[in-house]
Amino acid sequence: MLELTAVTAGYEPRRPVFRDVSLTVAPGEAVGLLGPSGCGKSTLARVAALLHRPDAGTLTLDGTRVRGWRHRAPRELRTAVGVVFQQPRLSADPRLRLRDVVAEPLRATGRRGEAEARVAELAEAVGLTGDLLARRPHEVSDGQLQRACLARALVLRPRWLVCDEMTAMLDASTTAALVAVVEAYRAESGAGVLAVGHDRVLLERWCDRTVQWAALTGGA
Structure with missing residues (x-):
């Protein structure tokens, strides 16, 4: 509860x-x-x-x-607890590619080895293609970035x-x-x-x- x-x-x-x-x-x-x-x-x-x-x-x-x-x-x-905020551009590091935005919690908790497989799994779930994962926040739309932020919120299950x-x-x-x-x-x-x-x-x-x-x- x-x-x-x-x-x-x-x-x-x-x-x-x-x-x-x-x-x-x-x-x-x-x-x-x-x-x-x-x-x-x-x-x-x-x-x-x-x-x-x-x-x-x-x-x-x-x-x-x-x-x-x-x-x-x-x-x-x-x-x-995972959290998704209203404004993805304020909650995603602009220096990171989207795959690294999604993987950030895994790396912060010492679980880098899980990153590749988990990012691929969640990218498919939220509708992010490989070319989008290679882009940085300023290169994608608000909707695409929010998809990455949702994946990040779910990455630690x-x-x-x-x-x-x-x-x-x-x-x-x-x-x-x-x-x-x-x-x-x-x-x-x-x-x-x-x-x-x-x-x-x-x-x-x-x-x-x-x-x-x-x-x-x-x-x-």
Whole structure:
């Protein structure tokens, strides 16, 4: 279970973005978090992905309470969560070729020997050809780069996947393709998915249940 309990988080002392938010995602479940831009959804997603320490509250992964964040979190917990951000150009190193973008987590965790086979497997799954893998981010479209970022999020076979506005900048066909990849991975692995967005139609079609941000924060 991924459990966020009474979480308060922000970026300035005593000025939280939100207070006392609780949310759970079960293994194998896809939960949509629906709300307008700027309400705090992405901050909650970063807490769930172990990328932002909350001011208060707890995050529990598979029965283990998280006590360290970012590089201070134990590797077992860090690698249990994959994350895909809204803007791929801000989350991919512009110096790397796409094959190295995908392989980056394997190399960071000392698993270089798995890189070639795993990158080839995921490239086929997300729709990246060999010529695209040889290009750098500025040489591909947003959709092609987001395909690489999704592959990177899946490369360590995470038990949890956080998709923070993953398709917000993409056309309908690319959106459908990437959601299909996530759903295939969920069916195969039993991973839980937290999908953050503001597109009600997409989230309600994609997810097992959709939660309104206002319901979490006591809004109308």
